[in-house]
Amino acid sequence: MKPARDHARPRHEIGAAGDPAKQIVFVTLSLDVGGTDRHLTALSSELVRRGWPVVIYCFNREGVLADQARAAGVRVIPPPVQAEGRRSVALRRLVTSLRAARGLRKLLEDEQPRIVHFFLTEPYIFGAPAARKAGVPIRIMSRREVTPEHGRLHLARRLEARIHGEMTAIIGNSRRVVDDLIGEGVKRERLGLIYSGVNLSAFANPPAAIEVRRELGIAADALVLVKIANLIEYKGHADLIAAIARLDRATRERLVVLLVGRDDGAQPALREQAASLGVADSLRFLGQRSDVPRLLAAADIGVHASHMEGFANAILEGMAAGLPVAATRVGGTPDAIIDGVTGLLVPARDPAALAAAIERLAADSDLRRRMGAAARERINSAFGLAGCVDGYEALYRGLMAGRLPCEIRAVGLDQR
Incomplete structure (x- = not known):
């Protein structure tokens, strides 16, 4: 493992130029070239272009797309200690995740963003409690995979189900994912659907x-x-x-x-x-x-x-x-x-x-x-990227205005 190269900055430097009242912190595992990594890189870059200051906090390591995101004006923050590989032994991974959660809480307390948005299981399980303790007012989780019947991910879903109630909104990227979330007890009024989009x-x-x-x-x-x-x-x-x-x-x-x-x-x-x-x-x-x-x-x-x-x-x-x-x-x-x-x-x-x-x-x-x-x-x-980002913008603006996801038409469960 290697030490991180970036540290918390003053609040006014949290992201690219834009309205500080619209600050968003995305929390994910890394920015490699997996589907979620590419989706988040494209999404955050387009949000910056539209005037949203954006930070991506990585729980594991930066990944190969980090420089691309930075070039678009996104601030990418690695964890306090970066893992050498995407996968590591369980004990080392646990220690890395706990340290990453502490680093995330400090970042959120120092810079007080309006919105924190979680992607992937590990950042959600370890990061959501940090966001609650830091007092971030709008907390969102995006689920991008279905739940298997067996295995570690199935067990992780039980932990996630205990956190869902702390979220302002939970977003699925397909009808099947939304159905899984309903099965986990997520209330429909807090659910939204935003399909992924392609940069045409x-x-x-x-x-x-x-x-x-x-x-x-x-x-x-x-x-x-x-x-x-x-x-x-x-x-x-x-x-x-x-x-x-x-x-x-x-x-x-x-x-x-x-x-x-x-x-x-x-x-x-x-x-x-x-x-x-x-x-x-x-x-x-x-x-x-x-x-x-x-x-x-x-x-x-x-x-x-x-x-x-x-x-x-x-x-x-x-x-x-x-x-x-x-x-x-x-x-x-x-x-x-x-x-x-x-x-x-x-x-x-x-x-x-x-x-x-x-x-x-x-x-x-x-x-x-x-x-x-x-x-x-x-x-x-x-399924263009522009329409996808429109959905995220509508979600953020609606939540900032005090609406529930079910009251935001662009992320409604009756799409397509």
Whole structure:
């Protein structure tokens, strides 16, 4: 672990230039390149542009997107001690989180923001009590993932349920996530729904597919699939590999699969699986990348095989790039993909169904073009970043005016 490089500043320096009465402190784990990290970086940057002074306090470490956020005028504060990696042993992680919570409380007491907004489980569990003790008047939690039936996250939800009553508002990013929150006892009047949004400008002038393929050493006539997800068991990479092995020989021979995402320990087993099924040559493990829109421009089909999701940014980005997406029908995915129109939905943990969807798209270039165009139009009309930020602004302004989330139309549960 290494010491943090930033410390609390006077209240007037809390964020970029803007109205001090609108100060917001976001609390998250880090600013790496996961879906929440990219969402929060884009959201905070746009809020600063609109005149909101914004701070992001990281519980674990800064992450690779911190400098991008700072360049946009966001103040990024690391914890008192930064973890060397995203994951660490339990005792060390507990100590780091407790110290981060103390650092957060001091920041909030010194700078007295109007709003503190939590993302992800660990910052919420450890940070919410600090915000209450510091007397922050408006406290918000955003949930961006569904609750599994078993495991550590399921147990963490029991702890979260004890904190929910201290929040001014709790926001889900899909209908399924909102349903989970209702099941945890959150009162409907304190619930809101804000879908994630895509920065459409990142996809406005894509490079030529052949240019990106040349850089990656991919043939111009190859069939390119892309899956954007960190290598974690529940993201379904093993199901995708099993599905690839089921494709007909002609499809496999022209297939290249780009697997983009940080390895959280699953890659050796995935490589072994691919080798045992005879499809290793079709896979490209590209690791963590910051040029996702460029990689999507090289692809023909997007794939998302997760076992659970809140509302995946990767799916929205694939659709914004004009790709038909074959995805599992989990979490908030059906809120984005219209089955048979903008993509294809299949059951989770079903390689045969996923293979059939891929085969259908692989065999019909006209279908891919129609679905891809419809997918892009759906993103442009319903899931752009500007509309997403409009929702957050309406939430903050409404709460500052003393309204409940249920009284703020832009975050109502009856959307779309």
